[in-house]
Amino acid sequence: MLILISDAFDASLPGRLEKYGEVTDDKGRLTEAEVVLIRSKTKVTKEYVDSAPKLKLVIRGGVGLDNVDIPYANSKGVAVHNTADASSVAVAELAFALMIALPNHITRADSTMREQNWAKKELKRNELLGKTLAVLGFGRIGSALASRAKAFGMKVLGYDPYVYFSDFAEINNDLDDVLGQADYISMHMPLLDSTKGIINKDTLSKCKDGVYIINTGRGKCVIEEDLAAALKSGKVAGYGNDVWYSDPPDWSSPILSAPNCVFAPHIGASTKENMGRIGVMIDSIIGAYVANK
Numbered sequence: 413m414l415i416l417i418s419d420a421f422d423a424s425l426p427g428r429l430e431k432y433g434e435v436t437d438d439k440g441r442l443t444e445a446e447v448v449l450i451r452s453k454t455k456v457t458k459e460y461v462d463s464a465p466k467l468k469l470v471i472r473g474g475v476g477l478d479n480v481d482i483p484y485a486n487s488k489g490v491a492v493h494n495t496a497d498a499s500s501v502a503v504a505e506l507a508f509a510l511m512i513a514l515p516n517h518i519t520r521a522d523s524t525m526r527e528q529n530w531a532k533k534e535l536k537r538n539e540l541l542g543k544t545l546a547v548l549g550f551g552r553i554g555s556a557l558a559s560r561a562k563a564f565g566m567k568v569l570g571y572d573p574y575v576y577f578s579d580f581a582e583i584n585n586d587l588d589d590v591l592g593q594a595d596y597i598s599m600h601m602p603l604l605d606s607t608k609g610i611i612n613k614d615t616l617s618k619c620k621d622g623v624y625i626i627n628t629g630r631g632k633c634v635i636e637e638d639l640a641a642a643l644k645s646g647k648v649a650g651y652g653n654d655v656w657y658s659d660p661p662d663w664s665s666p667i668l669s670a671p672n673c674v675f676a677p678h679i680g681a682s683t684k685e686n687m688g689r690i691g692v693m694i695d696s697i698i699g700a701y702v703a704n705k
């Protein structure tokens with residue numbers, strides 16, 4: 413059995429998987445591969461599946477499966493798994509880091525000091541204590557963020573059409589009402605028809621003036637032109653973003669020149685600990701596949 417590691421994983425992974433067969437990172441050997449391991453870079457399209465005649469199993473290290481044509485893969489007898497539980501803490505901690513960085517002007521404080529500019533009077537901070545956080549998409553990552561926000565004394569609202577109760581948040585499925593109450597909005601939805609462009613001119617108009625938005629979910633859940641305009645006008649006080657229309661983004665994206673933003677290059681899942689957990693899960697998924705052959 414040939415296992416093709418198509419994207420970046422922990423360096424220990426090939427050694428861990430050698431017990432199942434040959435392991436390679438040579439993408440030119442896709443035609444021989446029975447198992448392919450991907451993250452977000454490899455796109456498992458119809459063409460990809462058709463060019464892999466021996467393929468039986470695709471494992472996406474991470475959560476989002478929007479880079480895999482699951483119905484087509486399944487129709488060709490290819491099973492698709494992810495490692496959904498592994499990444500929740502890693503992504504929630506990055507969302508929290510962005511939520512702290514924005515009202516504390518961490519990047520501006522750092523850059524002005526490096527420019528020998530003493531900006532003490534300009535950099536007025538805001539506290540999280542007592543503020544309302546709206547978590548859009550209250551699944552694994554959203555609820556991990558909510559529990560952390562509670563520890564900081566925030567009120568948490570969860571917006572998720574498929575969730576009815578949480579110990580950490582008041583669930584409210586009236587989006588306009590949630591947006592109207594929020595001082596902070598953190599986005600944790602998968603990319604679906606129902607979530608694509610959900611932050612747009614219309615929904616932004618329902619938000620409080622001076623709201624902060626954090627997106628570690630999916631870039632295309634935001635209409636970038638609308639959000640950039642809201643940042644320029646001050647309607648949105650700040651945007652913390654890890655996810656883009658593409659990896660890397662089009663460098664002319666209007667978000668990249670908008671004010672009061674903190675950016676990251678899609679590193680939500682990229683903790684050492686998460687990469688270790690993903691390796692353990694991939695090992696057990698392949699183990700079960702081999703046992704059931």
Ligand code: NAD
Pocket residue numbers: 474475476477496499500503548549550551552553554571572573574575600601602603604606607628629630654655678679680681682
């Ligand atoms: P999850 O499946 O546990 O949670 C997603 C939640 O979104 C679910 O509870 C679902 O009911 C909800 N949802 C579905 N449609 C919705 C809608 N229209 N409106 C509001 N909520 C809706 O997934 P998770 O592990 O919490 O991951 C969430 C997303 O985070 C992933 O789909 C992925 O896009 C993103 N992610 C990003 C990174 C990163 O590196 N930044 C890493 C992992 C995951």
